[in-house]
Amino acid sequence: MIRSLFAGALCACVSFITIAGAAAQTPSGGTPLNAQTSWIGNTFGFGDGKWTQINITAIAVAPDGKVYTDAPWDESGAESGVYQDGKMLGYANGTHGWGNGGGNAVAINHRYAFIAVSVWTEKDHLVGKGIWPEKGHKWYGVTRRALDDPQRTAPFQPVANAADPRARLAASLLIVSDVPASSHNEVTGLAASDSVLYVATAALDRVDVYDAESMQRKGSFNAHQPGHLALAPDGSLWVLTDTLSGKAQLVHYSASGQKLDDTLPLPPDSVPADVSVDAQGRVLIADNGPRQQVLFFSKQNGRYAASGTLGERGGIFAGVAGRPGPQRFNGLTGVGVDARGNIYVSTNGIGPTFAPPGTGFGAALGAGLGATLESYTPDGKRRWLVEGLLFVDGAWIDPARPNSVYTGNKRFELDLSKPAGQQWTYVGFLSNRFKYPEDPVFHVDQWPGMPIARQVKGHTFLYLTDMYADHLKIYRFDAARDGETAIPSGYIAGRALRDPSAIPNAPAGGDWIWRDANGDGRFDADEFTRNTTGKRLIGGWGWWVDTGGDIWHTVSSKGIYRFRVGGLDKQGNPIYAYDDMQTYPVPAPFNDAHRAVYDASTDSLYVTGYTDDAPSQPQQWKEVGRVLVRYDKWSSGKPEARYTIKLPWDTNAKPILTIIGLTVEGNYIFAVEPSGVVHVLDKDRGNEIGVIRPGPEVGRASGWIDVANGISAARRSDGEYLIFVEEDARGKVMMYRWKPA
Structure with a gap:
């Protein structure tokens, strides 16, 4: 049954105590604290203006080892980056935001970089003939840039206004498809010589041929759903086909587009994601199937035969599943070779992804699962690695290991004796799409989620809230059987799923609980429980898991709900049920509660939200609210408000001043x-x-x-605090080290 505590009596029994001065507006320009800034999850911290992009879906390698990349989206505009010898050299601007997006293909010749991009009108707000598409339309095409500096455009048609950077971008853009905004005709493959540019469009079943200087179309040939391309030294073209059908194939064409009869003996379970050809004519395939390897093929007696591999078979899922390391690839997207035979491999945690129709920045799954770019010598020794592993992600200290940190789908280990930015090591990828293909990390809301790690009955569990606080995912661990993998264990649904097919067998409309009763990590029909209590738990921004494993859900004006953990079932899943849920009315002075953080050590509940004197402003929909109250003796049925404070809040400030997340740890909020x-x-x-x-x-x-839950903190044994803050701009999580005086 539902137990409603002090229902109808809370306002009468709470006495409000306002500490002197605490009710005043807290200014943003407060006293600076002596804290070290560090970070986890990115090779570069932006101290020198550099960072590793958050997704890589295509690469092109120059003879000297420079690597040019492309991806649909990087939060700070590095959709197309340039890397060499483990350094980020720069990126091509004009591929991000305000009508511009990246893509899934890149090619180079000796003069130019050709980068797949998209251009749209931001719901018809952008207008300019020849610079923006017509109303209701979208362009997919190729931007041509100077090879030595991809920020410099390489126009091939008159520039309408030389002083307008948008006009220079437009003069350097080859429009391959001008389509309604709901259509999906992205450029899916590029290859270039000094004279010819090949452009593949999977949706059109076509490869177009352009003059690389004039960018005039010379012809085309048919290919079924063509994707990535590779130009061989003899002028022939290798084409990945059937890329939208779920099982890509590899077809060899002559320079004029005639299908050749030679093929590669690909393993039957291979999933080719990219193709490259080295100077000797050897064909390299990035296999994103269960092998997670680069496959090599050489011509022998007139036919191609397998001639080697790069990468441990099974990739990151071999041996200790989820443990990263050299040659343990995870979601291959690109492969290339330089003039010295060094091999370059890009991954993004899942493999190639395509933009959903009508969107500007594409399917962002790869951007939440972690981009890597690495180089290997011809004999397979790693030369360098850069990583951009986190996006819309937070961090939480592992309750069982003080130097271990969980993010939404990764684990890191800390060595705080090292300099800032070098204190983290990536040690675990938590999501195994081959063993647990229904893991909602891959299907719900595009990004893994914000972590809370807790111990229940001596076992560690990971709880993930999504970006919009619609649901709570629960994961368990079994290191002996699953290594680093987080096994789908439970799910508490708030709102209805945006994509009803994302979770098999899910009841319509949301408001249900799933628990993995048989331990297989799949959503079986008999494992769902609907909410039949009459207390609708739809909406609300507040999720919190306390140190005992109880889940607190704050649902705006409806109340605060507590799911008490009912132990573990025979599969090791924590048990939560609607019939063991406590409900609390929104406590005075609030009329809308947005967060509730319970501290079991003091039996205190910290509630934030809005009051009659500090009302809600709808445009600030993720903030915690304008008022914070600490209630003591919460479980007694007669809680007492220790203090009431107004939080920083000024919608006219630039940047806007409000609080978007909070946590309680040790002696501090x-x-x-x-x-x-x-x-x-x-x-x-x-x-x-x-x-x-x-x-x-x-x-x-x-x-x-x-x-809505972008901050966490942990007090270490020496009194130092580690504070982790989501930082979605440049592929990392901030880590601040602060020790009170």
């Missing part, structure tokens, strides 16, 4: 603004101690905090 400024408040009194801002290690810059 840590609250973060959307701009990344962290406020530290004394937990007992509610007064602000000071603020933490990004330091020079990260260019004094943070991306927007774009989730």
